[in-house]
Amino acid sequence: MNTFRYTFLVFLVAMAVSVHAQRLYSPNKKIELSLSQSTEKPGNWFLSVYYHGATKTPVFSQIKLGLETQDQSFTDQLSLKKSSKPVPIHEQYTTLHGKRLERANEAQEITFTFTNAKGSTLNVVARAYNNGIAFKYEFPEKSEGTWVMKREATAFVVEEKAERWLQAFVTSYEGFYPAQKETIQTGEWGYPALFKTGDQNPCWTLLTEANVDRNYCATKLSNRQNKSSYQLEYPAATDGNNTGPVNPTLTLPWSSPWRVAIIGQLADIVESTLVEDVSKPSQLTKTDWIKPGVSSWVYWAYNHGTKDYKKLCEYVDLAARMGWPYTLMDWEWDEMTNGGTLEDAVAYAKSKGVKPLLWYNSGGAHNQVSSGPRDRLTTPESRAKEFAWLKKIGIYGVKVDFFESDKQEMMRYYLDILEDAVRYELMVNFHGSTVPRGWSRTYPHLMSMEAVYGGEQYNNQEYMTSKGAWHNTLLPFTRNVIGPMDYTPVAFTNSQHSHTTTYAHELALAVVFESGIQHLADRPAGFDQLPDPAKFMLSELPTAWDETRFLAGYPGKEVVIARRKAARWYVAGINGEDRSKNVSIPFHVLEKGKTYRAELMADADYDSGFNVKYLTIKAGDTLDVKCLPRGGFTLMMQEL
Known part of the structure; x- marks a missing residue:
């Protein structure tokens, strides 16, 4: 009888732990998330994330989990007590500004409940969205007083062959996003961080955090200890002129910010509203x-x-x-x-x-x-x-x-x-x-x-003169994905340091970049000299969009974005390279069976000129636009 009871208990424990092996899938089945226990260090747990595109691609082989408070560890010796059944998340909401007026927030959610060596409870709540994953920690128990968090053990393990675009961390988040491919650099990095995994059928991932509240600090990424593992770190003691404690103080019950990875193709990255979707209404x-x-x-x-x-x-x-x-x-x-x-x-x-x-x-x-x-x-x-x-x-x-x-x-x-x-x-x-x-x-x-390293940097450094166009084509895939960006764009004249982008490139930035209030930078004479079509476009410019669609591009090379306000579409593209090129615009976003009148403002034969054309366009059409080095174009379209 004792042997039977012992065997049965072992079976129950095995069943409890094997529950984690169930895989959580996004509603469209493209994102897969699972929980595993380390075989090398039992009691250490991690998530794994895969993207099902043309092939199954590992996004993160491991996302290491854990927290350490002032007096307790939740990083090792964790026991999985239970995991909930997947719960569907269905939410619709409307915004006042941003990429999209009407938002649909759908996911599958699962909660893993752990206890540590002292019997205290930690929940990990994970969600699989159609375009990414998000997870957070919870201390669900009530307690008097406060807890001081010592560190967060969360670390994202990225395959070494992945290409990455990372901004070296500074407290102002003002800097460039140079690509790292052959050589992986180590250091501290700010959000968001962009990764490309795979060459033939690449998967793109943008890593950031959301819903930071009063009960925690913001974090950054560090791969100083392991170049392939991006560990979450707290701010440095010297930040903020050496003011304020580094370690956050918590009251219970408590939830961490969401750790967010936007996953898929470049359109999934650029069009995503996931950072706001998981945040408090x-x-x-x-x-x-x-x-x-x-x-x-x-x-x-x-x-x-x-x-x-x-x-x-x-x-x-x-x-x-x-x-x-x-x-x-x-x-x-x-x-x-x-x-x-x-x-x-x-x-x-x-x-x-x-x-x-x-x-x-x-x-x-x-x-x-x-x-x-x-x-x-x-x-x-x-x-x-x-x-x-x-x-x-x-x-x-x-x-x-x-x-x-x-x-x-x-x-x-x-x-x-x-x-x-x-x-x-x-x-x-x-x-x-x-x-x-x-x-x-x-x-x-x-x-x-x-x-963001924006338009005002022409006042401060000469870097934007040589790198501005390249930098501008990176921001729609990185910084501007996660929320409104006050770049202060559109300058045709020069400030302290000259720009080498064309007039058509500068005009396009008013649409390529999204901000609830768009501060247009140039002096009055710069706007007064514009041809009437460009003036009209800027005078009618929306800054809150009903819809945003990514049409074409690649970080650092070019980008074409379409935004709709009511019945009018604005399509804008910029060339980030120091060579002329034809940029192809596919019009699959237009409503089938309808014809649109379009006004194109593109590069002329010289950088301060505009080539204005009037066209008719239908869904499924493709338009090739010639761009000068560091050039661009803007297209305004409305149904006939």
């Missing part, structure tokens, strides 16, 4: 004050232009002429002279039907930037006073700069600003910031974030 009931749109911007051409009332008024007049709803009054507005104060400039803008936006230094001990105004938003009391004044004088949104840290206290500061801004109906744009982590869904008045 908005609780706002009144949103009529949140209005996406185009803004004029004085800083690019005149770094200290906001000090000059008359110069600032020129940009108000530009917005009024072009039909743009906004103008941004950038840093040093508290030092305005030459005929008026900030209040005068705001009154002038309102008299022209233009809505002013205002810049702030985030202030505080986390940055040493002296430019003002600073230190006005650092406490709840100071924010309330400042935001009430902004509402009174007629400001519609704020641009807050220089955060310089991803520590938990900075995550809380971002969210404090967003939540306080709701009370005064102020839209928000973060600069010198972290990358988007799904907050635009939770807080739809978050219109954009910088976290």
Whole structure:
């Protein structure tokens, strides 16, 4: 009897552990996820992810799991107690700005429940979407007090032959995404990270995180210990001018941010809304004050232009002429002279039907930037006073700069600003910031974030002169995938350092890049010199899209993107290479049986010219467009 009971218990344990061997598939069966226990280190667990395209491709042979708190380990000696049955996730929601108005959020979800050596419980909740996977950790038990997290053991193992495009980590996320193929570099890397696995039937993967809240910090990737294993790491102690603790403090019950991998073909990457899909829905009931749109911007051409009332008024007049709803009054507005104060400039803008936006230094001990105004938003009391004044004088949104840290206290500061801004109906744009982590869904008045080596870099370094076009063709596959991007595009004239992109390339950036508020960079003379078709396109430019489709391209070479607003399609392409080429546009996104009138603005024979053509196009047609080196084109289409 004892032998039988022992054998039966062993059988039950084996059955419990074998439950993990069931595979979780996405609704379309293209993504496969499974849980396994290490044979070398029993009690250590990992996920494996495969993509079923033309062939079965390993995306991550292992995603190592685990957490360590101040007094407990959840990295080894873990026992799998149970795994839930797969649960379908069906969710539909509508956005106010972004790639797509109507979102469908569908997945299969499974929860694995572990206990550690002390009997404490850890859940791993995993989802398989049609275009990727996401997972998070949970401490489901309630407990008094707080827990300090020591480290997160999550690590993504990528096959050595995979090609990768990674940005070396800096707190501002401003840098390039050079390809790594023959030689894999080691170091610290910022999100998002792009990988290509396989040559004949490649699978693409973009790695990032989403739904960071007050109960955790943001993380980065490091492969310093193993070049093929990208470990999640907390911020450095020196970040944010050495302010704030590195290790996050948790209250229970607790959930981590989602660790997100967008998986599939390049269209799956570019068109994905997965970062926002897994993030917390908005609780706002009144949103009529949140209005996406185009803004004029004085800083690019005149770094200290906001000090000059008359110069600032020129940009108000530009917005009024072009039909743009906004103008941004950038840093040093508290030092305005030459005929008026900030209040005068705001009154002038309102008299022209233009809505002013205002810049702030985030202030505080986390940055040493002296430019003002600073230190006005650092406490709840100071924010309330400042935001009430902004509402009174007629400001519609704020641009807050220089955060310089991803520590938990900075995550809380971002969210404090967003939540306080709701009370005064102020839209928000973060600069010198972290990358988007799904907050635009939770807080739809978050219109954009910088976290990109953008147009203003022509003021700072010469790198954009030689690398700008190449860099621009990487961003739709990397940074702009995960959320709105305040690149500040479109400049036909030069700032401190010249650009070598063509006029048609610059015009196309207004469509290729997505941002809830699109700050167009050039000086008034740059826009005034444009031919009428280009002016009309910019005057009608949407910044919130009903649909976004990837048509063609490859990172660093070229990209063609189609975006739809109501019945009008905008198709834009850019050439990232230093050679002329024909770029082929397939029109499979158009509705069958309908004919569209199209206006094409492409490169002429010289870089400052436009070749304007009028065409008719049907679904299934293909159009070849000649692009100059670093050139581009824009196509506006509407049904006849």
